[in-house]
Amino acid sequence: MGSLSSPEFLEIEELYCGSVFPNKRRFFSQCQTALCIFCAEWLGMQDAYWVARAGLVGECVDTNGEKLAEMKLRYPDDWQFHTADAYEFAQEAVEDGRQWDMLTLDPWSGQFEKCADLMDTWTTLARKVVVLGHGNYRLEVPQAPSGWKLATSIKRTDFKGGVFWLVFARA
Numbered sequence: 686m687g688s689l690s691s692p693e694f695l696e697i698e699e700l701y702c703g704s705v706f707p708n709k710r711r712f713f714s715q716c717q718t719a720l721c722i723f724c725a726e727w728l729g730m731q732d733a734y735w736v737a738r739a740g741l742v743g744e745c746v747d748t749n750g751e752k753l754a755e756m757k758l759r760y761p762d763d764w765q766f767h768t769a770d771a772y773e774f775a776q777e778a779v780e781d782g783r784q785w786d787m788l789t790l791d792p793w794s795g796q797f798e799k800c801a802d803l804m805d806t807w808t809t810l811a812r813k814v815v816v817l818g819h820g821n822y823r824l825e826v827p828q829a830p831s832g833w834k835l836a837t838s839i840k841r842t843d844f845k846g847g848v849f850w851l852v853f854a855r856a
């Protein structure tokens with residue numbers, strides 16, 4: 686049985702090097718559900734792990750089915766895991782009218798630009814908050830779609846001039 690207090694879940698924090706994630710009290714205290722896209726490589730250590738620790742119930746999407754299967758063994762039982770292409774999953778979810786309170790996206794740097802161009806999709810899927818991994822010296826910070834604002838930008842690493850969590854919230 687997976688739970689927030691199980692050693693298998695808590696161990697995720699020790700398996701990989703440290704990470705930063707937006708503070709729950711400041712940015713997502715009102716959120717109860719989350720969709721975590723691009724979350725599997727390090728079992729969600731950068732994002733889904735903190736979302737689960739904050740008490741949200743999440744759905745995870747990634748193409749890496751093996752890592753997702755390992756996450757399923759470690760995360761609370763009410764979390765769901767989908768092996769799927771993120772862009773196709775998101776498009777279907779938009780068409781089905783699905784929404785989550787919070788959306789997190791942690792793409793590889795080669796997909797930063799594509800994800801930034803899809804802000805309208807991400808904000809359609811999120812009721813309250815979108816946390817987008819983004820950065821590097823040559824990329825523009827994406828504009829918040831109408832009705833949204835960039836609440837903060839949190840530096841994660843110095844890679845190529847800085848990789849950030851951009852936290853978008855309803856304006």
Ligand SMILES: C[S@@+](CC[C@H](N)C(=O)[O-])C[C@H]1O[C@@H](n2cnc3c(N)ncnc32)[C@H](O)[C@@H]1O
Pocket residue numbers: 723724725726727728729730731732733746747748749769770771772791792793
């Ligand atoms: C930077 S890693 C994410 C690390 C993760 N946030 C963690 O803390 O463990 C990027 C992830 O994107 C996934 N990925 C790459 N292309 C994808 C796609 N088109 N759809 C879904 N997942 C994809 C990879 O499998 C990888 O897990």
